[in-house]
Amino acid sequence: MTTPISITRYQGLEAIELRAPDGARATLLLHGAHLVSWVPAGADEQLYLSPRSAFATGQAIRGGVPVIFPQFATRGPLQRHGFARGKPWQLVSAESGKDDALAVLRLNDDGATRMVWPHAFEAEISLRIAGRALEIELACENQGDTPLSFSAALHTYLRLTQIMSASLQGLSGLAYWDSTTERAATQHEDLLRLDGETDRIYQDVRHSLTLRDGDRRLAIRQQGFADAVVWNPGQAKGDALPDMPEGGWKQMLCVEAAQVLKPVELAPGESWAGMQTLELL
Numbered sequence: 001m002t003t004p005i006s007i008t009r010y011q012g013l014e015a016i017e018l019r020a021p022d023g024a025r026a027t028l029l030l031h032g033a034h035l036v037s038w039v040p041a042g043a044d045e046q047l048y049l050s051p052r053s054a055f056a057t058g059q060a061i062r063g064g065v066p067v068i069f070p071q072f073a074t075r076g077p078l079q080r081h082g083f084a085r086g087k088p089w090q091l092v093s094a095e096s097g098k099d100d101a102l103a104v105l106r107l108n109d110d111g112a113t114r115m116v117w118p119h120a121f122e123a124e125i126s127l128r129i130a131g132r133a134l135e136i137e138l139a140c141e142n143q144g145d146t147p148l149s150f151s152a153a154l155h156t157y158l159r160l161t162q163i164m165s166a167s168l169q170g171l172s173g174l175a176y177w178d179s180t181t182e183r184a185a186t187q188h189e190d191l192l193r194l195d196g197e198t199d200r201i202y203q204d205v206r207h208s209l210t211l212r213d214g215d216r217r218l219a220i221r222q223q224g225f226a227d228a229v230v231w232n233p234g235q236a237k238g239d240a241l242p243d244m245p246e247g248g249w250k251q252m253l254c255v256e257a258a259q260v261l262k263p264v265e266l267a268p269g270e271s272w273a274g275m276q277t278l279e280l281l
């Protein structure tokens with residue numbers, strides 16, 4: 001048996017409050033298909049959301065899980081990180097079931113997207129929460145009659161409680177692009193610690209990563225996405241962000257399931273999907 005969930009408001013924006021029967025909760029905005037809160041069953045908030053973030057149509061939210069599509073950062077002619085995070089998405093379904101809660105949102109091309117990106121597409125975000133796990137899937141179908149190419153990321157802001165001892169495990173042996181130095185490198189350490197600005201695109205990420213933060217262990221897995229972006233702005237850049245409070249950079253680490261280094265190519269009628277799964281261990 002499923003119970004439909006109706007639209008409420010969060011910071012003045014339309015939102016879906018997902019509740020699974022086991023107590024897991026999540027808040028998903030229609031603006032940008034943006035997840036702003038995830039509380040696993042019996043646990044605390046797992047995502048960072050800046051108290052100084054703007055919550056307004058057309059603007060990007062600082063925190064939660066921004067959906068980056070169809071361009072990553074400034075790697076193309078579109079606005080930074082693409083237009084999807086500033087668009088209103090349509091609610092397709094939202095319901096709580098016997099042991100989970102699910103929502104599906106959709107974004108199609110319109111006059112404004114075709115002006116900057118001349119393609120007919122349908123993008124979908126599907127979100128599922130159950131117990132201590134969250135799954136977010138981004139899918140895209142080429143609905144036009146010419147090929148299209150895009151980059152995408154689920155730009156997850158994980159909440160940190162102890163940055164000084166926090167680390168990310170599972171990247172050892174992987175090649176990455178260091179966006180701070182604009183150089184390619186390979187990681188040798190098993191644990192990535194955060195000591196200053198970190199902005200890296202890891203390639204061919206096939207194994208689970210683990211965020212270690214005090215006693216907390218959060219497993220981060222991805223499917224369909226080949227890359228993982230790890231970003232923390234560090235003190236100077238973090239404190240200069242107008243939508244983040246001073247010291248806010250110490251409370252977050254972005255671990256993004258991404259497809260950046262090799263953009264997705266879709267022939268007419270073709271589809272692609274990528275998923276990020278978070279699980280509190």
Ligand SMILES: O=P(O)(O)OC[C@H]1O[C@@H](O)[C@H](O)[C@@H](O)[C@@H]1O
Binds near residue numbers: 073080081179199200
């Ligand atoms: O400030 P924005 O547009 O949300 O971007 C935040 C960061 O997003 C990350 O994905 C990029 O790797 C960083 O270079 C960037 O600074």
